[in-house]
Amino acid sequence: MSADKALNRALWAVMNERFTDAAAEDMWSRPEPAWGLFAVPEQDLGVLGDVDGLDVLELACGTAYFSAWLSRLGARAVAVDLSHEQLVTARRMQAQVGPVFPLLQADGEQVPLPSGRFDLVVSEHGAAQWCDPERWLPEAARLLRPGGRLVFLTNSLVSALCVPAEEGVAGDRLLRGQREAYRVRWPGGGVEFHPSHGDWVRLLTAAGFVITAMHEVYAPPDADDHAFYEIVSKSWSTQWPAEELWVASRP
Numbered sequence: 200m201s202a203d204k205a206l207n208r209a210l211w212a213v214m215n216e217r218f219t220d221a222a223a224e225d226m227w228s229r230p231e232p233a234w235g236l237f238a239v240p241e242q243d244l245g246v247l248g249d250v251d252g253l254d255v256l257e258l259a260c261g262t263a264y265f266s267a268w269l270s271r272l273g274a275r276a277v278a279v280d281l282s283h284e285q286l287v288t289a290r291r292m293q294a295q296v297g298p299v300f301p302l303l304q305a306d307g308e309q310v311p312l313p314s315g316r317f318d319l320v321v322s323e324h325g326a327a328q329w330c331d332p333e334r335w336l337p338e339a340a341r342l343l344r345p346g347g348r349l350v351f352l353t354n355s356l357v358s359a360l361c362v363p364a365e366e367g368v369a370g371d372r373l374l375r376g377q378r379e380a381y382r383v384r385w386p387g388g389g390v391e392f393h394p395s396h397g398d399w400v401r402l403l404t405a406a407g408f409v410i411t412a413m414h415e416v417y418a419p420p421d422a423d424d425h426a427f428y429e430i431v432s433k434s435w436s437t438q439w440p441a442e443e444l445w446v447a448s449r450p
C-alpha cells in the first residue's frame with residue numbers, strides 16, 4: 200500500500216474512533232437520502248432518479264449510511280471502503296438498524312469486482328476526495344455497464360482554496376493556489392484531491408464519461424453547522440457552495 204493510502208487509512212481509524220462510529224446510528228436511521236454536510240434532501244436535487252432494482256456501488260462508503268438509504272429504496276447496494284474500522288461500524292449498523300448488503304474492504308482505485316457489474320456508482324465525500332482521479336474514474340467506468348451513471352459529491356473547489364491548513368473553517372480569502380489544491384497533504388490530516396472544474400471535465404471525459412450536470416450545493420436556510428467536519432460554517436455555505444455534486448454517464 201502506498202504511503203498516502205496508509206496515511207489515509209490511519210486517519211480514518213482515528214476519525215471512526217472520535218466521530219463517525221458515534222454518528223452512525225443517527226445517519227443510518229435517517230428516512231430519506233440527503234447529500235453532504237448540510238443534509239440537502241435528494242428530492243431537492245433529483246440526481247439519483249429511481250434506484251429500485253439497480254445494482255449500485257458506493258466507493259469509499261465510510262460507515263455506509265448512503266448505501267443503507269439506497270437499499271431501502273430497492274437498490275442492490277455493494278459498499279466499498281479501505282478502512283477496517285469504518286466497515287466494522289457499518290456491520291454493526293446492519294445488525295442494529297438494517298438493511299444488510301455486501302461490504303467490501305478494498306481500495307476505491309482498484310476494486311476486486313468484475314467489469315460491467317453496476318448501473319450506478321455513487322460516492323458522497325468518498326472516492327472523489329480520497330482517491331487519485333486518474334485512477335478511480337477509469338475504475339468507476341470499468342465497473343459500470345454501458346448506460347450506467349456516476350454520481351459523486353465532494354468539497355467545492357472554492358472551499359478547498361479557502362479552508363485553513365491547520366484548524367478552523369473556510370473564510371473569505373484564498374489561502375492556496377488552485378494548482379496546489381489538486382493534491383493536498385493536510386498537516387496532521389490525510390492526502391486529499393480537489394481538482395479544478397476544468398480538471399474534472401478533462402478527467403471525466405478521458406475516463407469515457409459524458410457529464411450531464413454539476414450542482415453547486417449551498418447550505419439550506421434551516422441547516423445547522425456540521426457536528427464534527429470543521430471545513431465550512433453554515434453561514435459561509437449560504438454565500439459560497441460548500442460542495443459540488445457531479446453527474447455523469449457512461450455511454
Ligand SMILES: C[S@@+](CC[C@H](N)C(=O)[O-])C[C@H]1O[C@@H](n2cnc3c(N)ncnc32)[C@H](O)[C@@H]1O
Pocket residue numbers: 204207208211219258259260261262263265279280281282285305306307308323324325326329330
Ligand atoms: C468522509 S468518509 C466516508 C463517506 C461518507 N459518506 C461520509 O460522509 O462519512 C471518507 C471515507 O473514504 C475512505 N477512503 C479513503 N481512502 C480510500 C481509498 N483509497 N479507497 C476506499 N476508501 C477510501 C475512508 O476510509 C473513509 O471511510
